[in-house]
Amino acid sequence: MRTIFKVKMILLSIMILLFGTTQSVVLESDENHIKSATFLSESFEVGPGKVAVKTLFDIDFPKGHIGVKSFDVEVVDEDGNSVPLYETYLHHWFAVKYIENITMSHYIKQSHDVSNGIEYERNDGACQGFLLPHHWGLGGESRGTSSNLPNPFAVELGNPTKIKHGFKEKWLFNIMVIDTRGAHDRKGCSECRCKLLNLPKDFYNVTTNINGQLLSRNYKGGLFCCQDNLQCKLRNGFHGPMRKLSLRYKIRWVDWDEHQVPLKFYILDSADRVRSNGSTPVHDCQVEYTIPRIHDSDSLHVKKANIPMTKGGYLIYGTAHMHTGVVNATLYGQDGRVLCTSNPKYGTGKEAGNEKGYLVGMSVCYPKPGSIKIKDGEILTVESRYENKFRTGAMGHFYIYLAEQIPNKDLNI
Numbered sequence: 001m002r003t004i005f006k007v008k009m010i011l012l013s014i015m016i017l018l019f020g021t022t023q024s025v026v027l028e029s030d031e032n033h034i035k036s037a038t039f040l041s042e043s044f045e046v047g048p049g050k051v052a053v054k055t056l057f058d059i060d061f062p063k064g065h066i067g068v069k070s071f072d073v074e075v076v077d078e079d080g081n082s083v084p085l086y087e088t089y090l091h092h093w094f095a096v097k098y099i100e101n102i103t104m105s106h107y108i109k110q111s112h113d114v115s116n117g118i119e120y121e122r123n124d125g126a127c128q129g130f131l132l133p134h135h136w137g138l139g140g141e142s143r144g145t146s147s148n149l150p151n152p153f154a155v156e157l158g159n160p161t162k163i164k165h166g167f168k169e170k171w172l173f174n175i176m177v178i179d180t181r182g183a184h185d186r187k188g189c190s191e192c193r194c195k196l197l198n199l200p201k202d203f204y205n206v207t208t209n210i211n212g213q214l215l216s217r218n219y220k221g222g223l224f225c226c227q228d229n230l231q232c233k234l235r236n237g238f239h240g241p242m243r244k245l246s247l248r249y250k251i252r253w254v255d256w257d258e259h260q261v262p263l264k265f266y267i268l269d270s271a272d273r274v275r276s277n278g279s280t281p282v283h284d285c286q287v288e289y290t291i292p293r294i295h296d297s298d299s300l301h302v303k304k305a306n307i308p309m310t311k312g313g314y315l316i317y318g319t320a321h322m323h324t325g326v327v328n329a330t331l332y333g334q335d336g337r338v339l340c341t342s343n344p345k346y347g348t349g350k351e352a353g354n355e356k357g358y359l360v361g362m363s364v365c366y367p368k369p370g371s372i373k374i375k376d377g378e379i380l381t382v383e384s385r386y387e388n389k390f391r392t393g394a395m396g397h398f399y400i401y402l403a404e405q406i407p408n409k410d411l412n413i
């Protein structure tokens with residue numbers, strides 16, 4: 001029940017149901033038998049200063065028993081042009097897996113009622129309940145962050161022997177974008193600063209935090225202030241047109257066969273206040289945090305969490321989902337060895353993908369397969385470092401893919 005509550009809170013409370021009317025654009029094959037397709041999501045409308053938080057159910061996705069090699073997303077306008085972050089800030093997109101009762105599919109599609117017949121399937125960890133459940137997802141850094149998984153590794157999906165009988169695997173997007181055209185304070189608006197938004201009068205009386213308790217009146221900004229259809233204060237006299245935007249997403253995959261090696265995907269939160277209950281870790285991911293105003297400090301702001309990995313494996317890929325202001329993020333092993341550092345790339349121009357002053361990419365670690373092993377039960381440390389400036393809704397999410405086994409022929413030490 002707790003899980004269902006979380007689902008409702010994070011995904012469903014502020015959503016508008018939109019069912020897919022997407023179009024498939026390209027299908028190609030290359031010498032590694034990798035197929036690729038580019039899809040366009042259903043559109044959503046934004047206007048100057050407006051926040052849009054949407055859940056798009058049943059998005060187009062490759063069918064069958066497959067291994068996904070990459071999943072890349074960007075925001076485009078009605079003509080298919082890339083939209084720069086200073087116009088529409090992409091706070092996040094999450095691709096979330098769920099299974100749907102086949103006999104109820106028709107009803108769900110007609111009624112848009114998802115309270116029955118759907119079960120959400122989260123990634124491999126490590127947050128509690130349904131926090132950070134996605135299998136893919138980034139934010140403003142999407143265009144410059146590689147999601148490619150090296151051969152022979154892939155994320156296995158659609159295995160008919162693993163899908164509950166009578167159910168079908170499906171995908172949804174949970175997205176948050178902020179149209180900052182004309183915003184009085186673009187940066188603050190992108191960080192969901194509560195003071196900049198036209199919150200309803202009873203906002204703090206009715207809005208609950210990640211643990212289901214009333215939001216503190218000291219909550220200065222972040223996910224909970226960026227609700228669908230709220231608006232950031234605009235510069236005097238600013239007018240701009242409404243626009244229809246979509247996510248354009250490219251998925252590359254292979255048909256599953258004995259040559260593919262499956263990966264597990266974990267998201268480790270530097271704001272996880274993990275405790276232990278006997279030998280069982282109890283996660284308490286905060287998902288976001290505030291960097292307080294400090295006037296006389298040149299040092300960096302560091303947030304750290306020590307996270308036990310119940311199951312280990314070989315590190316195949318590592319990166320971090322962070323926000324503008326990030327200096328770097330590092331994952332350490334229990335003995336202090338650096339497993340991966342992810343470094344930011346900041347934009348220097350005007351064009352989409354290189355927006356000046358915005359975080360436009362995070363580097364990815366690709367250790368030689370077999371060279372970095374995380375032991376079962378090993379306690380990893382995630383460290384996210386930001387410039388020490390007031391910032392709300394800061395995130396430090398480390399993304400890792402682990403292979404539990406590597407075939408000898410693919411060991412490449």
Ligand SMILES: *[C@@H]1O[C@H](CO)[C@@H](O)[C@H](O)[C@H]1NC(C)=O
Binds near residue numbers: 101102117167
């Ligand atoms: C699917 O939904 C139908 C209709 O509500 C129900 O009778 C059936 O038990 C469900 N199937 C499973 C496997 O839960």
Ligand SMILES: *[C@@H]1O[C@H](CO)[C@@H](O)[C@H](O)[C@H]1NC(C)=O
Binds near residue numbers: 201202205
């Ligand atoms: C919100 O709660 C405060 C007391 O905590 C109360 O004074 C105020 O009237 C409430 N506002 C609304 C709009 O319900």
Ligand SMILES: *[C@@H]1O[C@H](CO)[C@@H](O)[C@H](O)[C@H]1NC(C)=O
Binds near residue numbers: 282
């Ligand atoms: C801790 O473990 C005990 C016994 O296994 C269990 O009853 C309790 O609910 C756990 N507490 C938390 C917070 O998970």
Ligand SMILES: *[C@@H]1O[C@H](CO)[C@@H](O)[C@H](O)[C@H]1NC(C)=O
Binds near residue numbers: 327328
């Ligand atoms: C992260 O950045 C800080 C500040 O520039 C630097 O001192 C540190 O060495 C970096 N960490 C890693 C692991 O590269």
